[in-house]
Amino acid sequence: MVAAVHLVRTSRRFGATLALDAIELEIAEGEFFGLLGPSGSGKTTCLRLIAGFDHPTSGHVEIFGQRCEDLPPYRRPVSTVFQDYALFPHMTVLDNVAYGLMVRGIGKAERYTAAREALALVKLAGFDARRPSELSGGQRQRVALARSLVTRPKVLLLDEPLGALDLKLREEMQVELKALQKRLGITFVFVTHDQGEALSMSDRIAVFDHGRVMQVGSPEAIYERPEVPFVADFVGGSNLIDGAGLGHAGVEPGRYSLRPEKIVLGRPAGDGAGDGAADGAIRAEGRIKAILYQGGQHRVTVALPAIELTVLVPAAEARGLTVGETLPVSWRPEDMHRMTGAA
Template structure:
């Protein structure tokens, strides 16, 4: 499989700040790859290094086998879609989309034809004569996509492009982006701090923390098999069970990750045979429509979060419950904390 982007021990320092710290990473051609992490974790700096807006302090970057260090952004076969879209307000939609082709010296008739094709690709045929101010947020996002795609980049970089949209439109655009990427076969590198976005869209995800990659893998492996406490807690807010508590509930004396939805609830009774579990007292109740999120604690103070389906009825603070789970539901975390 061809490698689209390769980071080899790449670091980017800003004074004493190590924004990116010895990152090695390969992104395959045609892959939808997400860079996920909290603010300041290094994911956006990595995107800017691919785009050429930043240069590495050390290490080596290749884009389709070609050295990227020192190559200016306009000479890289990549394009970037920003969160704020960065559309020219004085230009029409068609002129915005065709702008990159105009800079490259493509004649007017050809660039307008290519811009129309790009607008049709993002479901905006016939919108070329409008101004950005006449469009909704979702439509402006599509225009920004069309402007990037019209140049036929080998790698499309997306810097939290859905962050400014409301929830319903964001979910709709997630589906559309994934479909578009599948149809085009272009490598997408997508930066986000939204775990749901990354898990639902990406083929693989890199979790960033403090300038380093904590884990790389498929959405399923990241969610089901976190390697560290940070990954377990950041992606889906897992229960991170310390070794002493893990052993007391029937598991190995190691750090475990246990997802809230994998925990069953008994209103009374002991832990069923063949299961692991503990008696807890409900500390807080959070109604979430299809279910209720319970924050509970054992008599020893160990905290557990659990998702209770609506079929179990209502809960209140002070309820004493028995929580239990299958032995293989708790994942042993072998990585560093």
């Protein structure tokens, strides 16, 4: 099966800076694919190469099997939704959405019909005559989305489109975008630096760092089975543990990832109190160094003799914890994931 998007040994240099380092990436047709990474990791450069706004220094980009280096953006079967919306302030909502069709020479009646259908798709029917200044941030984002969809692209590129929205609206838009992609069945390529956003929306995720793809996989694989320390730390803030330093018979030497929610604080794992841990748990005592309130849970930093651990404690169990006190810390060896990469 031909991939919707295939980056083949693709690199991009800006002077002495290597923004993308010979990456290999395949995105399947109909997939909601997340490009995740910190600022400067190369994810937006990757998106720009697919869109045609930039060109690779080496390697090439294929869209549905066609090499695209020489194709301008308007001749590629893709459309882009930008973080800043890029709406024309002097145009009505209807004219903004219909603009791409006008550029392609589509007649007024036909393009307005298509634009109204696209607005209905994003739940903005009846907003035709408004100007962008009369809309909320979420409504402007929907207009930008409708403008991209009206040209019927095979691949929709989204460059951190929810970054300017408040948390509640961002979460609502995540649900709507995912539902819309499933309904349309087209390929979405979504750039974000927000781990929660990538995990909740993507079918698969590519995690970027310093121009390289560190890991590609399902949200569950990225979160539960990181291959390298960078992914373990960046996605969910995992604890990184040297197995040799634990001195536990059931743990081989190597680098391990241990998620904060897998650790039991305040009672030994396997004590029958309902945590489900089996005999053979790893146990130690640790001193609480910091407690951060996060609503339904507390993020607790615990200092052990040879390591500091981050523990997520449900708010109901965190009452009474104080900085400086010493408590049992424990976890099951099977909750530690051994990483195979060193990067």
